[in-house]
Amino acid sequence: MVVAGTRLRNDIDEIMPGVIADRRHIHEHPELGFQEVETSRFVAERLQALGVEDIRTGIAKTGVTGLIRGTAPSNGPTKTVLLRADMDALPIREENEVDYRSVADGVMHACGHDGHTAMLLGVSRLLLDQRDRFAGTVKVLFQPAEELPPGGAKPMIEAGVLEDPKVDAAFGMHLAQEQPLGVIGVRAGATMAAADRFIVHIKGKGGHGARPQSTVDPIVVGAQIVVALQTIVGREVDPTKAAVVTVGAFQGGEAFNVIPDTAELRGTVRTFDPEVRQQIAERIQALVTGIATSMRAEATVEYRYGYPATVNDPEMAELVRAAAAEVVGPDRVIEPPQTMGAEDMSYFLEKVPGCYYIVGSRNPDKGLVWGHHHPRFDFDEEALANGIETLVTTTLRYLAD
Numbered sequence: 001m002v003v004a005g006t007r008l009r010n011d012i013d014e015i016m017p018g019v020i021a022d023r024r025h026i027h028e029h030p031e032l033g034f035q036e037v038e039t040s041r042f043v044a045e046r047l048q049a050l051g052v053e054d055i056r057t058g059i060a061k062t063g064v065t066g067l068i069r070g071t072a073p074s075n076g077p078t079k080t081v082l083l084r085a086d087m088d089a090l091p092i093r094e095e096n097e098v099d100y101r102s103v104a105d106g107v108m109h110a111c112g113h114d115g116h117t118a119m120l121l122g123v124s125r126l127l128l129d130q131r132d133r134f135a136g137t138v139k140v141l142f143q144p145a146e147e148l149p150p151g152g153a154k155p156m157i158e159a160g161v162l163e164d165p166k167v168d169a170a171f172g173m174h175l176a177q178e179q180p181l182g183v184i185g186v187r188a189g190a191t192m193a194a195a196d197r198f199i200v201h202i203k204g205k206g207g208h209g210a211r212p213q214s215t216v217d218p219i220v221v222g223a224q225i226v227v228a229l230q231t232i233v234g235r236e237v238d239p240t241k242a243a244v245v246t247v248g249a250f251q252g253g254e255a256f257n258v259i260p261d262t263a264e265l266r267g268t269v270r271t272f273d274p275e276v277r278q279q280i281a282e283r284i285q286a287l288v289t290g291i292a293t294s295m296r297a298e299a300t301v302e303y304r305y306g307y308p309a310t311v312n313d314p315e316m317a318e319l320v321r322a323a324a325a326e327v328v329g330p331d332r333v334i335e336p337p338q339t340m341g342a343e344d345m346s347y348f349l350e351k352v353p354g355c356y357y358i359v360g361s362r363n364p365d366k367g368l369v370w371g372h373h374h375p376r377f378d379f380d381e382e383a384l385a386n387g388i389e390t391l392v393t394t395t396l397r398y399l400a401d
């Protein structure tokens, strides 16, 4: 594979100016989730110009897919692999002084999805050039609204993107400012958390702050609930399994001497294990209603399931790890820690085996140190070449197996 590897690197060097130009164009014109109209048009035009087949647009509003069919002979049934990128930006005002700075006021590619989209366009180009080297099909997929739960992945799956042709495996990657340029992180099993939300509505009986005996104080009930919710992780969940319950908002009352009628709590639950996820959802419900009832109030819980945990198939993770080791060297492929952040690539990985990995992009020498979702976020564009090479190599290996 030395010869092929060298050829691939030369090809990547050749297309990198174009990949960077694409990235900067997308960066300059960011669009929020489900509003990626121009981005998706740009992607579709690029795919068309490259010669990608069966381009479909407008999936889940702005999603795009296309097919690259290998032309190498095969003896037996061939496979289809899905490669996924997200296209959406964030409601953040960019503070970088770069010539590709966002022209959309208050909207910014502050997570690197501009890079993901540009990388997948580069990957498409290389795989098309090398279609005689593989049998089977590559489905490239550009999704809307990763940042906006319930997200763009789920409705794209519901629209049938995993069929016609039927997808056998899925791969995707995220640029990672928490890792330096030149490092690639691959982890088998659960890598990112499930993220759920809950809202607790507490109904008491308002009145004068000096006459509590004729009221049911929803603030005191809420305070008991906040404390009790912390005992779920502390006392009920298996301590070897990670979980978080956070109450991030507590609203009720306006005046210092008035007991309000109602109060509201809002929070998030993060888990890796589906059983723990279910356990916590049930216990929140039971604690909230039990405490409210015992304190003469009424309370209801709106529990909203968000992205499931992102779980990498061990074999697919090994495939990526081996490819990444060839790209950056074995000692620069790390097993990153699990993160309590969430990602809707998880929906694809629930349906088919695959792997979601990270590509280090921080470079202090160039001042590129700000984290994701920061108004000064920017990444080292050399990371794009590492991401492209890893994904192309992984894809060719997967289809060759």
Ligand code: NI
Pocket (backbone or CB within 6 Å): 111, 112, 113, 146, 174
């Ligand atoms: Ni992101």
